[in-house]
Amino acid sequence: MTVAVQKAGRPERTGTEEPPAPARRARTVSRSMIVAAILVVWLALFAVLRGKQTLSLAAADLTDLHRWFNDVNDSIGANRNSNPLFLYFFNEIRLVIDSLVTFVQELISQPAAGRPVPQIGWLGVVGIVGYVSWAVGNWRVALLTVAGFTFLGLQGLWQESMDTLALTLSAVFVALLFALPLGVWAGLSDRVNRIMTPFLDFMQTMPTFVYLAPLTLFFLIGPASATIATAIYAAPPAIRITAHAIRSVPETTVEAADSMGATRRQALLKVLLPMSQRTVVMGVNQTIMAALAMVTIAALINAPGLGATVVQALQSLDVGTAFNAGLAIVVLAIVLDRVTTAASGRADSARGSDSSFLKWRRQLMVAGGVMAAVLVYLSHTYLWAAEFPGEGSTGSTIARAATDVTTWAQDNLSGLTNAFRDILTTGLLNPFQTVLTDSPWWLVGAALAALGTVLGGWRAGLTTAVCVGLLIGTGVWSDAMTTLASTAVATVLVMLLGVVLGVWMGRSALVDRLLRPTLDAAQVMPPFVYLVPFLALFGATRFTAIVAAIVYAAPVAIKIIADGVRAVPGTTVEAAMSTGCNTWQIITKVQLPMSRGALTLATNQGLIYVLSMVVVGGLVGAGALGYDVVAGFSQGQLYGKGLAAGLAIVLLGVMFDRITQAAARRAGA
Amino acid sequence: MARHWRAGAAGLAVLGLTLTACGGAKVGDDSAAGSGSSGTCGTFNLAINPWVGYEANAAVLAYVAEHDLGCKVEQKDLKEEIAWQGFGTGEVDAVVENWGHDDLKKKYITEQKTAVEAGPTGNKGLIGWYVPPWLAKAHPDITDWKNLDKYASKFKTSESGGKGQLLDGDPSYVTNDEALVKNLKLDFKVVYAGSETALIQAYRNAEKNKEWVIGYFYEPQWFLSEVPLKKVSLPEYKEGCDADAEKVACDYPVYELDKIVSAKFAKSGSPAYDLVKNFTWTNDDQNTVAKYIAVDKMAPEAAAKKWVEANRDKVDAWIN
Numbered sequence: 001m002t003v004a005v006q007k008a009g010r011p012e013r014t015g016t017e018e019p020p021a022p023a024r025r026a027r028t029v030s031r032s033m034i035v036a037a038i039l040v041v042w043l044a045l046f047a048v049l050r051g052k053q054t055l056s057l058a059a060a061d062l063t064d065l066h067r068w069f070n071d072v073n074d075s076i077g078a079n080r081n082s083n084p085l086f087l088y089f090f091n092e093i094r095l096v097i098d099s100l101v102t103f104v105q106e107l108i109s110q111p112a113a114g115r116p117v118p119q120i121g122w123l124g125v126v127g128i129v130g131y132v133s134w135a136v137g138n139w140r141v142a143l144l145t146v147a148g149f150t151f152l153g154l155q156g157l158w159q160e161s162m163d164t165l166a167l168t169l170s171a172v173f174v175a176l177l178f179a180l181p182l183g184v185w186a187g188l189s190d191r192v193n194r195i196m197t198p199f200l201d202f203m204q205t206m207p208t209f210v211y212l213a214p215l216t217l218f219f220l221i222g223p224a225s226a227t228i229a230t231a232i233y234a235a236p237p238a239i240r241i242t243a244h245a246i247r248s249v250p251e252t253t254v255e256a257a258d259s260m261g262a263t264r265r266q267a268l269l270k271v272l273l274p275m276s277q278r279t280v281v282m283g284v285n286q287t288i289m290a291a292l293a294m295v296t297i298a299a300l301i302n303a304p305g306l307g308a309t310v311v312q313a314l315q316s317l318d319v320g321t322a323f324n325a326g327l328a329i330v331v332l333a334i335v336l337d338r339v340t341t342a343a344s345g346r347a348d349s350a351r352g353s354d355s356s357f358l359k360w361r362r363q364l365m366v367a368g369g370v371m372a373a374v375l376v377y378l379s380h381t382y383l384w385a386a387e388f389p390g391e392g393s394t395g396s397t398i399a400r401a402a403t404d405v406t407t408w409a410q411d412n413l414s415g416l417t418n419a420f421r422d423i424l425t426t427g428l429l430n431p432f433q434t435v436l437t438d439s440p441w442w443l444v445g446a447a448l449a450a451l452g453t454v455l456g457g458w459r460a461g462l463t464t465a466v467c468v469g470l471l472i473g474t475g476v477w478s479d480a481m482t483t484l485a486s487t488a489v490a491t492v493l494v495m496l497l498g499v500v501l502g503v504w505m506g507r508s509a510l511v512d513r514l515l516r517p518t519l520d521a522a523q524v525m526p527p528f529v530y531l532v533p534f535l536a537l538f539g540a541t542r543f544t545a546i547v548a549a550i551v552y553a554a555p556v557a558i559k560i561i562a563d564g565v566r567a568v569p570g571t572t573v574e575a576a577m578s579t580g581c582n583t584w585q586i587i588t589k590v591q592l593p594m595s596r597g598a599l600t601l602a603t604n605q606g607l608i609y610v611l612s613m614v615v616v617g618g619l620v621g622a623g624a625l626g627y628d629v630v631a632g633f634s635q636g637q638l639y640g641k642g643l644a645a646g647l648a649i650v651l652l653g654v655m656f657d658r659i660t661q662a663a664a665r666r667a668g669a
Numbered sequence: 670m671a672r673h674w675r676a677g678a679a680g681l682a683v684l685g686l687t688l689t690a691c692g693g694a695k696v697g698d699d700s701a702a703g704s705g706s707s708g709t710c711g712t713f714n715l716a717i718n719p720w721v722g723y724e725a726n727a728a729v730l731a732y733v734a735e736h737d738l739g740c741k742v743e744q745k746d747l748k749e750e751i752a753w754q755g756f757g758t759g760e761v762d763a764v765v766e767n768w769g770h771d772d773l774k775k776k777y778i779t780e781q782k783t784a785v786e787a788g789p790t791g792n793k794g795l796i797g798w799y800v801p802p803w804l805a806k807a808h809p810d811i812t813d814w815k816n817l818d819k820y821a822s823k824f825k826t827s828e829s830g831g832k833g834q835l836l837d838g839d840p841s842y843v844t845n846d847e848a849l850v851k852n853l854k855l856d857f858k859v860v861y862a863g864s865e866t867a868l869i870q871a872y873r874n875a876e877k878n879k880e881w882v883i884g885y886f887y888e889p890q891w892f893l894s895e896v897p898l899k900k901v902s903l904p905e906y907k908e909g910c911d912a913d914a915e916k917v918a919c920d921y922p923v924y925e926l927d928k929i930v931s932a933k934f935a936k937s938g939s940p941a942y943d944l945v946k947n948f949t950w951t952n953d954d955q956n957t958v959a960k961y962i963a964v965d966k967m968a969p970e971a972a973a974k975k976w977v978e979a980n981r982d983k984v985d986a987w988i989n
Contacts, residue, residue, distance in 0.1 A: 077754060078781060216751050221760040300719075302745045311746070314866050315721055316891070316963035317873075381695055414878070425827040535870040540836065540862035541828050619864040621828065627861050631840030636750050637772055638840070 034454050042447045046439045053440035056478035062641055063475035069640030077217055086218075094224045101170045101223035109162035109304075120376055121386025122158055126150060127375030129335075131368050137342030148335040156392015157306065157328045164305035165332065167223065167298070168291045171230035175287055179235040183242025183283070184268070187276075193243055198654075200236040205608065205653035207615040208233055208297050209633045210646030216301050226303030234290040241283030245276030281344035285337060289524065292333045296526040300633075310528050319406045319532050320399030326529035327398060333524040334517075410536040417537040424489075425543055433485035437478055444481065445472070452655070456662025467655040474644040474651070482624035484652060486542050486617070487610050490549040494606040495599075497550065498557030502602070503587055505558065506565025506595075519555035527552060527616045535620055545617025545626065553609035557602040564598020565591050600664035607656045614649055625649055710740035713941040714762040716752035717744050720865060721891045723766040725958035726790060728969035730765055730948060732977055737988055738940045749773065749841060756931035757783035763930045763945050768794055769843050778929075785935050787928040787942075791949030792889055794924030796843060798835070798901040799886040801876040805899035814853065814903050821856040823881045833857040836884030838868035845917040846885060849903065852918040857883075872896055889952040891959035940988075947987040954980070 057063070062070075079086075106112035107119050120128070126149045134142035152161040186193040212229055219225040249272050257271045273280075299307030306325045313322035379385040436444060445468035453461025471480050505512040527548055538544040568591050576590045592599070618626020625645045632642010713734050717727050727744065734740040745752075745761065753773050755761030777784040800811060810816045817833070824833035835857045837846055846859045862868050868884060869892050875882035876896045886898055903920035910919040934942055954976070961972035977984050 074776070077757075213751060216754060220758050221745060221747060221751065221755050299746060300748065301751060302747055308746055311719070315719055315724075316966075317866055317869055318963075318966060321966070383695070410874075414874070422827055430827075531864075532866060532870060535867050536874060539826070539874070540860070540867040540871050541826070543827070620867050621860065621862045623828075623861050623863070627840065627863050630863060634748055634750060634839065634841035636776065 031454055035451060038447055038450050038454070042439070042443065043435070045443050046435055049440050049443065050438050053442070054438055054478055055441050055472065056437070057475060062637075063644075065473070065475055066638075066640035066644055069643045070637065073214065073217070073639050074636075076214075090218050093228075094219045097170070097174065097219075097224040097227050098222060100173070101167065101227055104166040104170050105163065105223070105304075107166075109159055109166050117383070117386040118162070119380060121379030122149075122153055122388045123385035124372075124376035124379030125162065127372040127379075131372035133335075133339040133342070134368060135365060137339055137346055141338050141342040144338055145335050148331050151331055151394070152328050153388035154390065154392060154394040155324055155328055155398065156395035157309070157325060158388040158392075160304075160306045160309055160325065161328050161332060162305075164292075164295050164307065164329070167226060167230065167303055167305060168288065168295070168332075170223075171227045171234060171291045171294075172284070172288050174227060175231040175235040175291070176238060176284065179238035179283075179287065180242055180280070183239040183280075184246055184273075186239060186243035187246025187272075188268075196239065196243075200239060201654060201657065202650055203232055204236050205611060205650045207612075207629050207646050207649055208294060209300075209615050209629050210643055212297070212301050213633055213639065221302055223303065225301050226298040229298055229301070230291050230294040230303075233294050234287045237286035237290055238283040241286060242276070242280050245279030245283070246272050248279070249275045278344045281340055285340035285344070288336050288340065289333060292329060292336070292524065293526075295329060296528050307526070310526055314528050314532065317532050318399075318403075319529075320401075320403035322529045322532070323402035324395045324399045326525050329526060330521050330524045334520060337520070406533045406536070409533065414537055418539070421538050421541065421543040425541070429485060429489050429542060429546075432489065433482055436481040436485050441472060441477055445469075448655070452659045455666075456659045457666065460659045460662040463658040464655050467651045471648055471651050474648045476625065476628060476641070476645050476648050479624040479628055479645065480648045480652060483614055483622075483626065483649070486546055486622060486624070487549075487607065487614065487652070490546040490553070490610045491603065491607045493546070493550055494553045494557050494610065495603060497554045498561050498602050498606065499592070499599075501554075502558045502561025503565055503591065505562035506591070507587075512562060515558075519558060522551050523555045527613065531616070531620055540621030542617070542622045544620045545613070545622030548616055548620065549610045549613040552613050553606050556609050557606040560598050560602040560605060561595065564595030564602075567598070568594045597664060600660060604657060604660040604664065607660065608653055611649060611653045611656075710734065710738045710940050712743055713740040713939065714743045714745060714755075714760060716755065716761045716764050717746045718749055718752060718764065718766065719746065721959045721963045722792075722889050722955055724962060724969055725891075725955050725972070726765045726948075728962070728973040729950075729958060729976060730763075730945065732970060732973035733984055733988065734941050734944055737984070738944065740939075740941050753777050753784065753929070756929075757781060759931070759933060761931060762934040762941070763787070763928060765928050765945065765948070766790055766792070767927050767929050769924055774929075783932055784929050785932050787930045787935070787946045789949065790926045790928055792926040792952050792955055794887060794889075794926045795900070796885070796887045796921040796924070797903065798846075798883055799872075799898035800883050800901060801872055801880075802897055802899055803876055803879050804881065812899055812901050814855075814901055817883070817901070818856050820881070824857070824883055826860070828860045829858045833883070834860050836868060836871055836882060837861050838885055839863070839865045842885065842887075843921075844885060845911065845914065845921070848915060848917045852916060853904070872898060889955045889959070891956060891963040894956055894960045895964060944987055949987075950983065954983075 102110075105118075108125055109118055111117055112119050126146055129149055130142050130146040133145040149161075152158055182196065186196050208229060211232070212225075215225045215229050219228055253271060253275065254267060257267045262270065295303070295305060296307040296310050299305070299311045302308075306329050309325035310322050310329075313319075313325065375385075445465070448468055449461050449465040452464030471477055474480070501515065505515055530551065531544075531548065534544050534547055538547060572594070573586060573590060576586050581589065614622070614624075614626045615629045616626070618624070618628070618630045625648055628638075628645035629642045629649070631638045632640070632645065713731075715727055715731055715734075717724060731742040731744060735742050745755070747755065747761070749764070749767075749770065750773070752761050752764050753776075756777060774784075774786075778786065798814075805812055808820065811820060821833035824835075825831065826834045828834060833856055835846060835850060835855075837844055837859050838861075840861070840863065849855075850857050850859055862871060862884075868886065871882055871884065872886070872892070873896060874880060883901065892898075904918060906920040906922050911917045911922065928945055928948070930942065930945060958972050958976045961967045961975060962969055965972075967975070
C-alpha cells in the first residue's frame with residue numbers, strides 16, 4: 001500500500017512560483033461563491049426531501065447484479081476441471097509461478113530436498129545481501145542491511161522473514177517482468193499511456209480482498225495465488241514511474257540521437273533507457289514497498305511468512321506478537337528501500353567516477369564475492385551457520401514492551417479518546433453522513449456533479465456524473481455514501497495533520513530528520529497490528545476506522561507538503577522577512593500559498609490512501625463498503641455484493657482523483 | 670599497494686572463518702532423526718480456519734497424525750469458503766470444525782460432490798446474545814429478552830442512531846440478528862463490528878470499565894475462560910422456527926459441529942482419514958487447548974502436546 005509516487009506520471013507543480021494574478025483572484029472568489037450556493041441549495045432540498053429515495057439496502061439483501069456475479073463465480077468453480085482455458089492457460093501459469101516461488105523458498109526459507117534446512121542458511125543470506133547492497137550501493141547501506149537482517153534473526157523470526165522475502169522477491173520479479181516493458185511502451189506512446197492509466201487506477205484502488213477469493217479459484221490455494229495477488233497490486237507504480245522516466249528524458253537529447261541517425265531501437269537502448277535508469281530504479285523501489293504491504297493480506301490465502309504471524313496473533317488479540325512481526329516487516333522494508341535508493345544514486349555516480357577508482361573497486365568486488373561465496377558454502381554445510389543461533393529473546397522483549405505500552409495506553413487514555421471520538425462523531429461525522437445518506441440519490445448526484453464542474457471544469461463534472469451513475473448501478477449507493485462521509489472526514493483530518501507537521505518539517509531540517517523514520521514506519525507497519533489497540537481506545541466504531549486511515553494516509557500528505565514548503569525559494573522567504581513579516585505571516589502569506597500545488601497533490605494522495613483503508617475499516621466497525629467487501633470474501637452468497645462494493649470504492653477513487661487533479665491543474669495554471 | 674593489502678586481508682579473514690568452522694555439526698549428520706518416520710500416511714492437508722477453537726481441533730489432530738501415524742501434515746490458513754473450494758482441487762483434505770453452513774454443504778456435497786461429511790466433533794455450538802458478567806450481576810433480569818427494551822437507552826452508542834446497540838461480529842458468522850431485532854420489535858440497531866477481534870475487544874473493555882455492551886457471541890470460545898459472558902435467553906428454539914430467514918423470532922439452534930473431508934481423501938484409505946472420522950471431544954476439551962494457545966500464548970503444537978499427554982486414553986480411542 002505504499003505508493004508514494006503513485007501519480008508521478010503527472011508533472012508536479014510543487015516548485016512553480018508565480019504570484020496570483022488579480023484577474024484570477026476575482027474568479028476564485030466567484031468560484032467559492034458558486035460552491036457555497038450549491039451547498040445551500042442542497043441543504044435546503046435535503047430539509048424538505050429527507051429520507052426519500054435513498055436507495056438503502058440491508059446487509060443481507062442482494063440486487064440482480066450481485067446475484068449475476070455470484071452465478072459467474074459459481075460456474076467458474078464448477079467448470080474449472082473441464083475448461084480448456086484452465087487446463088492449458090491458468091494451470092500452466094500457476095505451475096510456472098509455483099515452481100519459481102518454491103525454488104526461492106527452498107533456497108532461503110524452507111527445508112529443501114531431504115535437508116532439514118534450506119540450501120542457504122542465515123549466514124549465507126546475510127553474506128549475500130551484505131555483498132549485494134555494497135556492490136549496488138555503498139558500504140553504509142551494506143552495514144545497515146547486515147544489521148537489519150541480523151535483527152530479524154534476533155527477533156526469533158528468521159524463517160518467517162525469509163518466507164516473506166522469498167514471496168516478495170518472486171512477486172516483484174513477476175511484476176517487473178510485465179511492468180517494465182509496459183512502462184517503456186507507455187512512455188513512448190501517448191495513446192498507450194492514456195489507455196493504460198484507467199487500468200492502473202483500477203488495479204491500485206480495487207481492494208485486494210475483492211480479488212483474493214477469485215484468484216484462488218483461478219490459481220488454486222498456494223504460493224502462486226499469493227504471488228499473483230501481490231504482483232497485481234505491486235506492478236502499477238513500476239509501470240507509471242518507468243513511463244514517467246522515459247517521458248522526462250530531455251527532448252533535445254533524443255533529437256540529437258535522431259540527427260546522428262540512430263534507429264528507434266538504438267535510441268531506446270542507448271539513450272532513453274540509460275538516461276532514465278535512476279528513475280526506473282525508484283519505480284522498482286515502490287513496487288517492492290507495495291509488495292511488502294500485501295504480505296498480511298496475502299496471509300489470508302495461506303501465504304507463508306510474517307503476515308501469517310500477524311494474522312494469527314490478531315485472532316487471540318496478542319498485540320505484542322503482532323507488533324514484533326510487524327516490526328520485522330518494517331525492518332525488511334527499510335533495508336530494501338535504502339538499498340534500492342542507494343542503487344539509484346549509484347547509477348549516477350558510477351558514470352561520473354574516474355577509471356582508476358573503478359579498477360581498485362573491481363578487485364575489492366572480487367574479494368567480497370569470494371567471501372560471500374564462502375559464507376554461503378558454510379551455511380549450506382554447517383548447522384550453526386544454517387539455523388539462526390539463539391532463542392530470539394529480543395523478539396519476546398519487544399513483544400512484552402509493546403503489550404505493556406498498549407495496556408498502559410488503554411487503561412489511562414480511553415476516557416480521553418472516547419470523549420474525543422464522541423465530539424468528532426456527533427459534531428462532524430454524523431451530520432455529514434446524514435446529509436449524504438438521507439438525501440435523495442438524484443440530489444446528491446446532482447450536487448456532486450455540480451461541485452465537480454465548478455472545481456475541476458466540465459470534464460471533471462462529466463466524469464463525476466458518470467461515476468455517480470455507475471455507483472447507483474452497483475446497488476450499494478447508500479453504503480457508498482456512508483463510506484464517502486467517513487472518507488471525507490478522514491481526509492480533512494489528514495490534511496490538518498499534513499499542513500501542521502508538513503510545514504514544520506519543511507521549515508526545519510532537524511524536525512524532518514527526526515520525523516521521517518516514524519512516517520516511513522507508519523506507512524509500512526501492517527494496519528492489522530494497530531487494530532487491537534485502536535479498538536481498545538475507540539471501540540468498534542466508524543471513528544476507529546478513521547483513525548486507522550489517518551495513520552496510514554497522513555505520512556504521505558505530510559511528506560508531500562514538506563517537500564512543497566521546502567521548494568519555496570529561500571530568496572522569497574528572505575524578502576518577506578526583510579519587509580518585517582513574522583513567522584506566522586511567512587507561513588500563511590508566503591509558504592503555504594506558494595506551495596498550493598503540493599497541497600492539492602497531498603489532498604489527492606491523502607484521499608486515495610484513505611480509500612485504500614476502507615476495507616480495513618470494515619474490520620473494526622466502520623460498516624458500509626468495507627464490511628460488504630469483507631463479507632463478500634467470507635460468504636459465498638455475498639460474493640457478488642462484495643465485488644460490487646469493491647467497484648464502488650474504485651468509482652469513489654476515480655471521482656475524487658479526477659476532480660482534485662483538474663482542480664490542481666487550474667490552481668497551477 | 671593498498672588494494673593488494675586489502676584484498677589479502679579479506680582473503681585471510683575468509684580462510685580463518687573456514688578453518689574455525691570445521692568443528693561444527695554438518696547438515697545431514699542427523700538426517701536419520703529428521704526424515705526417518707514416514708509411515709503409510711503420506712501428506713495430510715489440513716485447513717486452518719481463522720478462529721482459535723478451530724485451531725485447537727486442528728492442532729491436536731495434526732499432532733496425533735504426525736506423532737502417532739507418521740503423516741506429513743500441511744496446515745493451510747484459509748477462510749471457510751476458500752477451504753471448501755480446495756476440496757475439489759486436492760489442496761485441502763479436511764475441515765475439522767464446521768458451523769452449519771448449509772449453503773456450502775449444498776454446493777460442495779450435494780452439487781459438486783467434492784466433499785463428504787465425516788461426523789460430529791462432539792462440540793456443541795451455542796450462538797446467541799451475550800452480556801458481560803458485571804452487567805448480568807448488576808441487573809439479573811437483563812438475561813431475559815423481554816426486559817431488553819427497558820435498558821435499550823443504556824446501550825446507545827455513537828453508532829446506533831439513538832437506539833440501543835446490538836454488536837455483531839465477523840461477516841462469516843451465521844446470524845439472524847437483524848431479523849430477530851425486527852420481529853421481536855426491540856428498540857435496538859444491529860451494528861457490525863466486522864471482525865471477531867473487534868467483538869472480543871468490545872467485551873473485554875466492557876467488563877473492565879463496566880460499560881454497557883450486548884452482542885453476538887458463541888461457545889465454545891477461549892475468551893469465555895477470560896471473561897465468562899452471560900447468555901441472554903431469546904424465545905425458545907423449536908424445530909423449523911428459523912425456516913424463513915425473514916420471519917425468525919426464536920433463539921438459535923444448538924449446532925452439532927462437524928467435520929467435512931474431501932471425497933478423494935475419504936476414499937484414500939489414509940490412516941489420517943480414520944483419525945479425522947473418529948475424532949470427538951467435549952467443549953471443555955477444546956476450551957482447554959484454546960486457552961493454552963490464546964491466553965497462555967503456547968504454540969499450537971506445544972498446546973496439543975500438553976493436552977494429548979494428559980488425555981492419552983481419549984487419543985488412543987481415535988486411532989485404534
